[in-house]
Amino acid sequence: MTRHIRHAAVFCALLLVALVVNAARVQIVQKPEYDGNPANRRPDIARYQQPRGDILVGGEAVTGSRDTGEHLRFERTYANGPMYAPITGFASQAYGTTLLEHAEDGLLSGADPMLAPLPLWNDVTGAHNPGGDVVTTIDGAAQRAAFEGLGGRKGAVAAIEPSTGRILALVSTPSYDPQLLSGNSAAATRTWHRLNDDPDKPMLNRAVSRTYPPGSTFKVVTAAAALDAGVVRDLDAPTRSPDPYTLPGTRTKLTNEADGCRDASLREAFEWSCNTVFAKLGVDVGVGGMTAMADAFGFNDDGLRVPFPVARSTFDTSVDRAQLGLSSIGQYNTRATPLQMAVVAAAVAGGGQVRSPYLVERTLRAGGSLVAAAGSRPTREVMRPATAALLKELMTGVVERGTGAKAAIEGATVGGKTGTAQHGVGNSGTPYAWFISWARGDGDMEAKVAVAVVVEGSAADRGGVSGGGLAAPIARGVMEAVLSTAGPKVASPAAGG
Structure with missing residues (x-):
C-alpha cells in the first residue's frame, strides 16, 4: 500500500x-x-484602465482623459486640439500614437520603468504606475500668435530660443482636432478616413515633417559661407556680379526681380535679395565650402529628434557649378523644414553658436517629482563670431530698409530675410512665401527668439505671394508674443510700417 x-x-x-x-x-x-x-484585448484593457499623463504648456495641461465607462475605459481629450496638434499628435485607441504622444508614450501611459518606486518592482508585484506628465518648452502666447497668424492658409511656423534651443512655437495649418480620433467608435473611423483623404493633408506636420525649397532665406547660409571663406570681406564693396548672370557651363541666364543688382555690394544684394549676386557667390565659394557651411547649420542631418524625428533638410553635394549657383539661392535640390530655417536664424542671433532644438523641458511623476530634465544642450560653432556679427547687420538692414519692413517691432531690434521659393516643373507651382528672423528687446543682452514662417500661396493670390507680404507679419506677431512674455512689453509700429 x-x-x-x-x-x-x-x-x-x-x-x-x-x-x-x-x-x-x-x-x-x-x-x-x-x-x-x-x-x-487584455493589454489594451490594462493600458486604458487608468488616465493617461498630461502634456503641459506653460504649466497648464493641454491634454486630459475622459472616463467612458467602457472596457477601454479612458479616452484622450485635448484642449485647443488643432492649435497644439503639431506638438501633441494624437493618442488613439484605434490608430495608436504620434508625435509627443508617441515619443513619450511609456511615461504618459505609466509603462516606463523609471516610474516604478524600485527596480523590477512592477515585474514582481504586477502593479501599474500612474502616467507621468511631460512639460514642454512651448510658449503658449507664441503658439497662439503663430496659429492665428497663419489663419486659414496652408503653412507652418517654428520658433526657438537661440541661447538654449528651446522650441517656443511649432504650428502647422490646416490642422485637425486629435480628440476626434481618441476612441474606437465608428465616428473615429470616419474621421480617420476623412483626414487621410483630405488633399490639404491636415495631419501632416509641415513644421518638422515637410521640406520646402527655402528660396532666398538660404542666402543667409550663402552669405555666411562667402564671409567665412573670405570671398567677401567688405559688406559695401562691389561684388563684380553681372546682371543677368549666365550659369556656368550653360546658356541659362539668371535674373532678378529687383533693379540695381549689377555689381551690387553684399549689403545691397542681401537687402533686395539679388539672385545673381548670391548664385555667383555660391559658385565662387565652391561645392566644398558651401556644403561645409550648410552641414554646420544642420542640413544633411537625418538624426535630429525633438524628441520625435525631424525630416532631413538637404543641400545637394553632387552638383555641377550651374546647379551649385541655383542651390546657393535656395533652389534646385536645396530643401529645408521650417524648424531648420529657424535654426539658421538662431545661429546668426547666437553669434555663430547654435544649440540643437528640443521640445521637452522635463518629465514628472504623477505626484510632481522629477523623472528627467532636458539639461543644457551642447553648442556647435556654425561660423566665426565676426561673420555672425556681419550677418546680424545684414539681417537688421532687411527689416529697416529692405524687403522685411513688415517685421519691424517698436522697442526691439529685429533681423530678417525674406524669400519667395519657386517650385514645380518649369516653376509652374504657386511660390512659397518665406520669412526667417530673430528679435532682441532693447533692454535684453541677447536675442530672445528666432522664427521661420512658410506660407503656401494659393493660385488665386499667386501674383501677391511674397515673404515680406505674407510671412513677415506672422513672424512679427510671434516675436512680439515672446518679447512681451520675456521682458518689458513691446509694441508694433503703426500700420503700414
Missing part, C-alpha cells in the same frame, strides 16, 4: 512539474505571440 501511495505521489509531483513548465512556456516563451494576437 505504501508503495502505491509513493508512486501516486511521484506521479502527482510530475504532473505539477509539467503544469509549471507549461505555464512558464505560455507566460514566457509564447508571451510575445499572445501579446501580439489581435484577439487578445
Whole structure:
C-alpha cells in the first residue's frame, strides 16, 4: 500500500512539474505571440484602465482623459486640439500614437520603468504606475500668435530660443482636432478616413515633417559661407556680379526681380535679395565650402529628434557649378523644414553658436517629482563670431530698409530675410512665401527668439505671394508674443510700417 501511495505521489509531483513548465512556456516563451494576437484585448484593457499623463504648456495641461465607462475605459481629450496638434499628435485607441504622444508614450501611459518606486518592482508585484506628465518648452502666447497668424492658409511656423534651443512655437495649418480620433467608435473611423483623404493633408506636420525649397532665406547660409571663406570681406564693396548672370557651363541666364543688382555690394544684394549676386557667390565659394557651411547649420542631418524625428533638410553635394549657383539661392535640390530655417536664424542671433532644438523641458511623476530634465544642450560653432556679427547687420538692414519692413517691432531690434521659393516643373507651382528672423528687446543682452514662417500661396493670390507680404507679419506677431512674455512689453509700429 505504501508503495502505491509513493508512486501516486511521484506521479502527482510530475504532473505539477509539467503544469509549471507549461505555464512558464505560455507566460514566457509564447508571451510575445499572445501579446501580439489581435484577439487578445487584455493589454489594451490594462493600458486604458487608468488616465493617461498630461502634456503641459506653460504649466497648464493641454491634454486630459475622459472616463467612458467602457472596457477601454479612458479616452484622450485635448484642449485647443488643432492649435497644439503639431506638438501633441494624437493618442488613439484605434490608430495608436504620434508625435509627443508617441515619443513619450511609456511615461504618459505609466509603462516606463523609471516610474516604478524600485527596480523590477512592477515585474514582481504586477502593479501599474500612474502616467507621468511631460512639460514642454512651448510658449503658449507664441503658439497662439503663430496659429492665428497663419489663419486659414496652408503653412507652418517654428520658433526657438537661440541661447538654449528651446522650441517656443511649432504650428502647422490646416490642422485637425486629435480628440476626434481618441476612441474606437465608428465616428473615429470616419474621421480617420476623412483626414487621410483630405488633399490639404491636415495631419501632416509641415513644421518638422515637410521640406520646402527655402528660396532666398538660404542666402543667409550663402552669405555666411562667402564671409567665412573670405570671398567677401567688405559688406559695401562691389561684388563684380553681372546682371543677368549666365550659369556656368550653360546658356541659362539668371535674373532678378529687383533693379540695381549689377555689381551690387553684399549689403545691397542681401537687402533686395539679388539672385545673381548670391548664385555667383555660391559658385565662387565652391561645392566644398558651401556644403561645409550648410552641414554646420544642420542640413544633411537625418538624426535630429525633438524628441520625435525631424525630416532631413538637404543641400545637394553632387552638383555641377550651374546647379551649385541655383542651390546657393535656395533652389534646385536645396530643401529645408521650417524648424531648420529657424535654426539658421538662431545661429546668426547666437553669434555663430547654435544649440540643437528640443521640445521637452522635463518629465514628472504623477505626484510632481522629477523623472528627467532636458539639461543644457551642447553648442556647435556654425561660423566665426565676426561673420555672425556681419550677418546680424545684414539681417537688421532687411527689416529697416529692405524687403522685411513688415517685421519691424517698436522697442526691439529685429533681423530678417525674406524669400519667395519657386517650385514645380518649369516653376509652374504657386511660390512659397518665406520669412526667417530673430528679435532682441532693447533692454535684453541677447536675442530672445528666432522664427521661420512658410506660407503656401494659393493660385488665386499667386501674383501677391511674397515673404515680406505674407510671412513677415506672422513672424512679427510671434516675436512680439515672446518679447512681451520675456521682458518689458513691446509694441508694433503703426500700420503700414
